Amino acid sequence: MLRIAKFEKVSPQRFVSDWIATFPQQTIEQAVLAYEHIQLPRRATSGSAGYDFFAPVGFELPAGGSIKIPTGIRVVMEDGWVLTLYPRSGLGFKYRFQLDNTVGVIDSDYARSDNEGHIFMRMTNDNREGKGLRVPSGTAFAQGIFLPFGITVDDDVQTARNGGFGSTSRA
Secondary structure, eight states: OOOOEEEEEOOHHHHHHHHHHHOTTSOHHHHHHHHHTOOOOBOSSTTOOSEEEEOSSOEEEOTTOEEEEEOOEEEEEOTTEEEEEEEOHHHHHHHOEEETTSSEEEETTGGGSTTTTOOEEEEEEOOSSOOOEEEOTTOEEEEEEEEEOOOOTTOOOOOOOOSSTTGGGOO
16 A cells, blocks of 8 residues: 555644634634544545545534535645545435535645645535434544546646635636
8 A cells, every 4th residue: 555645634723714714603712622623534444445534513414405514634645646535435325415516636736725725525415305414523424535646648737726626727
């Protein structure tokens, strides 16, 4: 197995700022408490491909409900690798719990962005039977898998990233 990445928490300042922007009804004290409960992603077994991401606070989603989750996590990885994000299999199977962008893609240069590479996930309970979903604090709700990638032989991109969603397509 190749060791190509390291998970880290974003700075407390970055997390609190992003948490309050996402949940304006929350206090700074609640954001600091959520930060203290962040667990770094980890594999459940030696044969696991996925690194479990844990909920920094508990949440409930009715059928059709969505939530944007600031994870407090960033990943520093070697060039030539990408972290792909998915819901936990059991939650996807039981509730149709899914990432709103289907698969999250965290590029190797994202950790160097002004936002510290803070990974957010927007998730939806797309359950068709009306079942609500409850995810307690500290529960694994998503997983990340590292994959290598290649580029074309005539690729000459020199542009550096600075930002998250849509930052690579801005002029």
